[in-house]
Amino acid sequence: MLFIGMKQSPFSIRRLLRRGTKSTTPRNDPNILMLNLIYWELFKTYAKWRTYIGFIAVGVLIPLVMWIMWIEGGKFIQYQLRTLQADFLITGNLFNGWVIAQIIMNGLWVHVPALIALVAGDQLAGEATSGTFRLILIRPVSRTRILNAKYFSTLIYSASLVIAIAALSVGLGLWIFGSGDLIVIDKEGITILPESNLVIRFLFAYALAIWSMFVVASLAFFISSFVENAIGPIITTMTVIVIFLIISNLPVESVESIKPWLFTTHMNVWQQAFRDPFDWDRIIHSCLVLGAYSMVFYAMTLWIFNRKDILS
Amino acid sequence: MPQELILFTKNLGKQYKNRWAAQDINLEVRRGDVFGFLGPNGAGKSTTIRMILSLIKPTTGSVELFGHKLTTHRELALQNVAGIVEKPDFYLYLTAYRNMEIAGSLTLGKSPDRKKIMETLELVGLSERALDKVKTYSHGMKQRLGIAQALLCDPQLIMLDEPTSGLDPQGMKEVRELITRLSKEQGITVFLSSHLLNEVEQVATRMAIINKSKMIVQGSVEELLKVHANKILFNVEPKKKSLSVLKKIKTVVEPTMTDGGIIATVESKHVPSVVAELVNAECKVFSVEPKHSLEEYFLTVTEEQT
Numbered sequence: 001m002l003f004i005g006m007k008q009s010p011f012s013i014r015r016l017l018r019r020g021t022k023s024t025t026p027r028n029d030p031n032i033l034m035l036n037l038i039y040w041e042l043f044k045t046y047a048k049w050r051t052y053i054g055f056i057a058v059g060v061l062i063p064l065v066m067w068i069m070w071i072e073g074g075k076f077i078q079y080q081l082r083t084l085q086a087d088f089l090i091t092g093n094l095f096n097g098w099v100i101a102q103i104i105m106n107g108l109w110v111h112v113p114a115l116i117a118l119v120a121g122d123q124l125a126g127e128a129t130s131g132t133f134r135l136i137l138i139r140p141v142s143r144t145r146i147l148n149a150k151y152f153s154t155l156i157y158s159a160s161l162v163i164a165i166a167a168l169s170v171g172l173g174l175w176i177f178g179s180g181d182l183i184v185i186d187k188e189g190i191t192i193l194p195e196s197n198l199v200i201r202f203l204f205a206y207a208l209a210i211w212s213m214f215v216v217a218s219l220a221f222f223i224s225s226f227v228e229n230a231i232g233p234i235i236t237t238m239t240v241i242v243i244f245l246i247i248s249n250l251p252v253e254s255v256e257s258i259k260p261w262l263f264t265t266h267m268n269v270w271q272q273a274f275r276d277p278f279d280w281d282r283i284i285h286s287c288l289v290l291g292a293y294s295m296v297f298y299a300m301t302l303w304i305f306n307r308k309d310i311l312s
Numbered sequence: 313m314p315q316e317l318i319l320f321t322k323n324l325g326k327q328y329k330n331r332w333a334a335q336d337i338n339l340e341v342r343r344g345d346v347f348g349f350l351g352p353n354g355a356g357k358s359t360t361i362r363m364i365l366s367l368i369k370p371t372t373g374s375v376e377l378f379g380h381k382l383t384t385h386r387e388l389a390l391q392n393v394a395g396i397v398e399k400p401d402f403y404l405y406l407t408a409y410r411n412m413e414i415a416g417s418l419t420l421g422k423s424p425d426r427k428k429i430m431e432t433l434e435l436v437g438l439s440e441r442a443l444d445k446v447k448t449y450s451h452g453m454k455q456r457l458g459i460a461q462a463l464l465c466d467p468q469l470i471m472l473d474e475p476t477s478g479l480d481p482q483g484m485k486e487v488r489e490l491i492t493r494l495s496k497e498q499g500i501t502v503f504l505s506s507h508l509l510n511e512v513e514q515v516a517t518r519m520a521i522i523n524k525s526k527m528i529v530q531g532s533v534e535e536l537l538k539v540h541a542n543k544i545l546f547n548v549e550p551k552k553k554s555l556s557v558l559k560k561i562k563t564v565v566e567p568t569m570t571d572g573g574i575i576a577t578v579e580s581k582h583v584p585s586v587v588a589e590l591v592n593a594e595c596k597v598f599s600v601e602p603k604h605s606l607e608e609y610f611l612t613v614t615e616e617q618t
Contacts, residue, residue, distance in 0.1 A: 029421075032421065032422070033421045036417055036421060036422060036423070037417075037418075040413075040414050040417055040418075043410075043414075044403060044406070044414070047403075047405060047406055047410075048405060049405075130401055130403070130404065131399075131401030132401050132402065132403060133367070134367065134397045134398070134400075134401060135400070135401060135402065135411075135414075135415060135461070136414075136415075136418055137366070137367055138365040138366065138367060138390065138393075138394075138395050138397070139390065139415070139418035139419050140386070140387040140388070140389075140390040140391045140393075140418075140419060141387065141418050141419075142386065142387065307369065309362075309367070309368045309369060310362065310367040310368065311362075311368070
């Protein structure tokens with residue numbers, strides 16, 4: 001929506017795209033060409049109403065969760081800390097914005113992937129449905145470049161959605177519930193994280209969350225390359241995620257060997273940002289597995305797209 | 313001096329499983345041509361155009377545009393080419409102006425000038441609707457917008473696949489006039505595929521005919537139609553008697569009875585004497601019409617192929 005309706009964009013990047021650099025024409029400068037392609041892919045993505053479904057959902061759900069927590073949240077924290085309170089004296093504001101933001105991050109398992117698949121799954125299938133491949137693929141631009149521009153714009157959208165969640169949940173949470181230390185209770189134990197380094201931790205957590213959401217976007221993007229209806233990629237992506245999540249959490253010995261190789265096993269890498277100290281081996285391993293999945297999905301998409309006959 | 317060859321296909325073909333959609337297509341399009349690519353529905357016209365515009369990968373053969381092979385120098389080959397394949401489709405949720413910007417930026421590598429976009433929209437009569445979303449456009453307006461996006465970057469070759477499809481007679485006339493203007497005033501080479509023969513006959517200078525996936529003939533419209541320049545339709549009564557009279561005349565070749573009259577091959581210098589003989593035989597001669605239309609030629613060559 002930033003670009004629509006503006007006759008003259010104040011952004012210098014748009015002026016650059018019109019004029020090119022002084023030394024080369026845009027057609028000869030691959031960087032400007034790529035920048036131009038990404039710009040228009042982002043323009044098309046953010047001009048569609050479906051792109052804003054995610055942001056609207058986030059804008060409604062997060063305040064709703066916070067309202068519920070405002071009403072019932074105190075009881076929730078009391079319940080979580082009931083076993084500790086018998087043996088420890090707990091002081092301070094433990095029911096604070098950081099806790100709420102961390103709770104909301106659990107939406108990254110299913111809800112946020114669905115919202116990302118909604119847009120990523122439409123990137124290629126949408127062009128096939130509308131027939132606009134016949135508009136763009138007869139141009140003197142390689143299919144690889146066009147695909148790369150679409151892929152980057154998909155990743156940018158995914159990142160922007162997570163950033164929106166971050167800004168809203170942390171910003172609104174701190175405003176309503178105030179600040180304080182973060183207490184993390186999970187199967188690995190209890191961790192109390194001081195308020196002073198929570199900003200860095202949350203930035204790190206959201207960066208890892210973005211990295212894990214890139215896999216979801218890449219998967220939906222890949223499925224979008226060989227269907228001509230956007231519904232297919234969305235449903236298929238969510239089906240794969242749910243099935244992999246089930247396998248990742250099955251307490252069955254026969255699947256233990258494959259669990260480390262499922263991307264859903266590593267989608268919660270963001271939780272490592274709330275460990276003290278960081279388990280760097282685990283973080284790096286998870287990031288590498290997630291990155292490999294993204295690359296494999298991208299490579300398969302590239303292979304299919306470069307060979308695809310445009311018949312519609 | 314022969315004109316520059318700007319589109320050249322050699323043994324171009326596309327096979328789907330056991331069926332050839334197009335095979336052995338050898339096209340030669342020269343600079344300045346209005347090239348008519350004719351064939352009935354399902355003959356392989358759209359498949360051929362899609363292969364030339366790199367929407368479909370050929371099974372056999374090659375395509376060269378402006379001396380560049382499409383497989384190895386795709387970007388150079390398509391640099392000066394624009395096209396509309398079947399019905400033009402756009403981003404319906406965007407305005408015509410934005411659609412033009414997107415199309416132009418893909419060709420130029422940068423956003424085209426606002427002035428150039430508006431001038432091109434003015435050319436097709438859409439400048440006043442430039443800021444309206446394309447989903448509000450009629451079919452005819454979308455067709456015109458398709459032509460506008462094809463003209464935006466000053467192409468040297470425009471490929472039009474059934475450009476008058478779905479248009480009313482006025483729209484068809486406007487498209488034909490535009491094609492003629494593009495060719496004569498701007499020197500743009502036009503490759504036009506259609507199954508509407510009279511439409512192509514009015515604008516094409518060279519043509520090729522494709523039927524059942526194979527190319528039958530290719531050449532100058534004038535030279536190809538000369539073959540049938542001596543076909544004459546005699547509108548006479550009584551038909552049977554007239555036919556027997558014509559069969560006896562040595563200068564009349566293969567007189568044949570048809571619904572509209574009797575068609576025969578007669579050199580123009582002999583037509584008066586043939587008419588005189590019919591009159592002498594007390595046959596009524598209502599009209600004598602030369603039959604060298606493209607439609608007649610097309611039907612003849614396609615029937616010969618069958």
